[in-house]
């Protein structure tokens with residue numbers, strides 16, 4: 001199986017570290033998965049890295065200037081503009097080293113004739129749709145078509161730009177993405193019968209393809225559940241990390257919009273005023289990655305008091321829900337500034353070294369969400385269960401009312 005990274009995968013985790021990359025590396029070392037990265041992606045990522053760095057140096061310098069004047073003591077900022085280019089070069093070298101550790105095949109774009117891109121653009125074939133946009137995606141796609149041979153039984157492109165490449169299909173196990181027809185035609189013409197699919201991020205790729213191949217660490221899971229695993233008590237770990245977790249979730253407002261079933265931008269300027277745990281941490285899976293390393297998938301529910309901007313779509317839908325409290329601060333033509341109390345499921349993946357007894361890293365995301373329980377107001381995190389997993393109230397499967405109705409009909 002071959003997996004291809006779009007830039008969103010690397011921009012989300014600029015140094016390619018953490019449990020999801022460890023799991024991927026494990027599968028690569030076992031020869032189950034191969035990785036390919038178009039060189040256009042690397043250039044784009046390095047550019048994004050530089051932009052991010054410039055923006056943060058600027059705001060850091062401004063804040064430090066303010067602090068210096070408050071305390072009347074000059075403090076030098078650790079990074080200067082003169083060092084910028086060498087930091088960026090250093091990042092690029094490290095990124096390429098890390099990708100070669102992951103044995104990535106590079107897909108160049110310098111062999112793509114300009115005429116191919118122009119023809120695509122004139123035909124308005126995806127990614128072009130008029131207006132000349134889509135040049136980057138065209139280079140990316142053409143480098144895939146040209147750089148990959150048809151020996152793979154399956155190919156997956158991981159891209160956060162799912163709407164550029166495909167369309168979302170509703171699926172009981174969460175959203176599923178299909179390529180647009182123009183891409184489907186290219187796939188049929190270039191790869192014969194090899195199916196190529198689309199995934200939105202490395203987390204969902206691992207959930208679908210990598211985790212199922214790992215073996216479960218049953219005893220360690222029992223120890224974790226009983227709080228007897230040496231060096232790692234999950235609730236203490238969570239107490240310690242909750243601030244960092246909230247900070248990283250606050251930055252991913254697009255993922256929040258998506259997990260609530262909205263478009264990116266329907267919820268914006270997200271700021272958590274307060275957050276607190278409302279459910280104990282629940283272990284979903286404990287996988288054994290190597291003899292020393294385990295990967296723990298777990299989730300919990302957190303209540304957030306958020307300050308944010310909701311556009312009309314998000315406002316009308318969220319204000320219908322009994323368990324969400326919304327106070328409007330300011331009405332606008334297209335939406336409103338609000339304070340909102342909302343319960344959200346959070347998923348965490350922790351990588352833990354059981355021999356050295358330290359956790360290497362973790363990743364966090366908004367968990368699957370199907371709605372909120374009408375009884376207790378906590379999120380519904382499974383649509384295959386007939387009862388609420390928190391208050392145990394039965395939501396589906398009891399046929400009382402239906403039977404009454406049937407009996408009435410019978411008697412008529």
Ligand SMILES: [Zn+2]
Nearest residue numbers: 373376388391
């Ligand atoms: Zn409930």
